[in-house]
Amino acid sequence: DQQVKQNSPSLSVQEGRISILNCDYTNSMFDYFLWYKKYPAEGPTFLISISSIKDKNEDGRFTVFLNKSAKHLSLHIVPSQPGDSAVYFCAARGFGNEKLTFGTGTRLTIIP
Amino acid sequence: ETGVTQSPTHLIKTRGQQVTLRCSSQSGHNTVSWYQQALGQGPQFIFQYYREEENGRGNFPPRFSGLQFPNYSSELNVNALELDDSALYLCASSLDGNYGYTFGSGTRLTVV
Numbered sequence: 001d002q003q004v005k006q007n008s009p010s011l012s013v014q015e016g017r018i019s020i021l022n023c024d025y026t027n028s029m030f031d032y033f034l035w036y037k038k039y040p041a042e043g044p045t046f047l048i049s050i051s052s053i054k055d056k057n058e059d060g061r062f063t064v065f066l067n068k069s070a071k072h073l074s075l076h077i078v079p080s081q082p083g084d085s086a087v088y089f090c091a092a093r094g095f096g097n098e099k100l101t102f103g104t105g106t107r108l109t110i111i112p
Numbered sequence: 113e114t115g116v117t118q119s120p121t122h123l124i125k126t127r128g129q130q131v132t133l134r135c136s137s138q139s140g141h142n143t144v145s146w147y148q149q150a151l152g153q154g155p156q157f158i159f160q161y162y163r164e165e166e167n168g169r170g171n172f173p174p175r176f177s178g179l180q181f182p183n184y185s186s187e188l189n190v191n192a193l194e195l196d197d198s199a200l201y202l203c204a205s206s207l208d209g210n211y212g213y214t215f216g217s218g219t220r221l222t223v224v
Contacts, residue, residue, distance in 0.1 A: 004154070036215075042217050043204075043215030043216050043217045044155070044202070044215045045215070046212070046214070089154055089155070091154075098167060099145070099157035099160065099168055099170060100145075100147075100155075101157070102147075102154030102155045102156070103154050104154045105154055
């Protein structure tokens with residue numbers, strides 16, 4: 001039962017344009033959402049997060065949007081840079097729950 | 113501050129053997145979680161230790177066990193290895209199980 005889904009295994013975007021990565025979830029008990037970035041041979045690195053009481057959170061070039069009614073979140077990167085090429089994981093956590101539930105990841109490639 | 117370090121980085125074991133993976137948590141962190149990432153999948157939660165006690169477990173059999181030491185470092189032990197145990201094993205530390213998880217680079221285990 002895949003509670004967190006990233007339906008696009010890969011995405012290619014031109015440098016300088018906007019990258020939009022999507023994530024859907026099914027568990028309404030999730031109340032905190034995170035995005036991680038992973039380079040080969042490295043562990044996931046935290047990017048940005050959002051609580052379920054918000055619908056948007058920004059940090060520099062990264063913005064996460066949460067649509068609770070649709071159980072959907074998205075990560076916007078603008079402008080996209082070559083160093084953004086990596087695998088991006090969406091993760092979710094329920095209140096008082098200790099575990100993160102991850103999606104399967106989206107490989108983002110920024111084309112120079 | 114030092115990050116999360118895992119050892120070894122790579123390991124090859126034979127089916128039926130036992131393996132111990134090690135993790136040093138980030139300075140100041142008292143909670144350690146372990147995740148298994150199979151090829152093409154997102155990380156799957158194995159268990160979490162808080163102040164030397166297991167306080168959460170994912171859907172993994174009892175042959176996956178762990179320890180946390182007084183200095184908050186941790187071990188993951190897997191008995192009776194199976195071919196499907198081949199994966200990247202990630203350790204993540206945090207303070208009091210809060211959302212600021214820091215991941216290590218992982219141990220790549222291959223079971224033959």
